[in-house]
């Protein structure tokens with residue numbers, strides 16, 4: 288039996304793939320419903336549809352434009368992105384896993400390991416059970432209890448992703464991103480989810496409340512939020528252990544995110560495909576993950592490290608270079624889920640991007 292801890296996108300999609308492959312799968316989720324609480328903006332590129340078709344009810348908005356704002360510059364570019372209702376998305380994927388025969392145990396919290404058994408607490412009955420299992424997968428997010436129990440929790444930093452739902456009217460076909468010294472080490476975002484509500488957030492390593500309050504006031508003129516949707520965003524670390532004996536980590540538990548944007552949904556679906564292939568065909572997960580996703584995530588990581596050395600003037604210059612027809616055409620053709628051809632083509636068409644490489648060292 289394969290025990291998967293956590294029914295987020297990583298755990299549920301892996302459960303779906305393994306069950307479809309004829310494996311006996313048990314999926315344990317600590318909450319009494321899948322998908323709550325939401326701690327995510329839910330933006331993905333249209334590449335999500337390479338994995339499976341999204342049901343209409345999962346889609347809050349389709350976005351065709353991004354507005355990128357720096358201290359003294361502002362540009363627009365065409366995009367093809369989807370804003371999802373994250374709770375419905377998580378339920379969709381968990382439902383797919385159950386339809387293939389995976390067993391979902393709600394209100395079951397992983398609390399420890401004991402040899403080849405996992406200890407899970409049935410929260411409704413307040414009882415700890417020991418369950419014998421062949422393989423254990425920690426898909427339990429950035430605070431991964433599985434990683435801690437297996438001694439695999441070292442080696443990655445986390446951004447604080449501070450986000451709230453806020454009352455605001457904006458163009459519902461576009462979203463906004465904000466860069467520069469008011470958003471140290473990451474960026475800010477304002478994403479419509481309905482005609483009068485947006486998801487407004489910032490990521491940073493420290494003083495999150497202060498940065499968020501300033502952004503909220505400057506963008507909306509208000510101080511009130513409707514509800515908080517904050518959480519940790521792990522930064523990809525190529526040296527992080529993702530496998531130890533019969534224990535595997537996936538998704539945020541393995542810090543498999545794009546360091547440029549913090550996006551982890553598509554990388555976790557891709558990692559689930561890799562891990563399913565490794566389990567089904569006896570391949571080495573650490574090596575296969577590096578081969579299939581490692582180079583892309585490393586490129587995101589290097590771009591993030593470069594951006595984090597930018598001054599406000601550097602961001603203004605970067606936006607000016609991006610505001611050209613030839614660059615916009617490339618951004619339309621390649622999205623951030625295919626970063627290697629994206630960066631290669633950007634450098635070919637606009638070699639002045641190389642001027643920023645001085646920050647890479």
Ligand SMILES: Cc1cc2nc3c(=O)[nH]c(=O)nc-3n(C[C@H](O)[C@H](O)[C@H](O)COP(=O)(O)OP(=O)(O)OC[C@H]3O[C@@H](n4cnc5c(N)ncnc54)[C@H](O)[C@@H]3O)c2cc1C
Nearest residue numbers: 293295296297317328329330397428448518538539551552
């Ligand atoms: C503010 C914010 C905004 C974001 N915006 C985006 C975005 O727009 N696009 C994008 O692609 N990514 C975004 N992300 C990142 C994205 O949310 C994660 O990368 C993604 O959710 C990872 O999926 P996962 O399945 O690995 O982990 P999670 O979604 O965290 O799922 C883990 C699951 O495990 C369960 N669990 C935890 N501990 C236990 C336990 N001990 N026992 C049993 N179950 C347990 C949890 O309840 C949860 O259901 C954002 C993150 C934050 C914080």
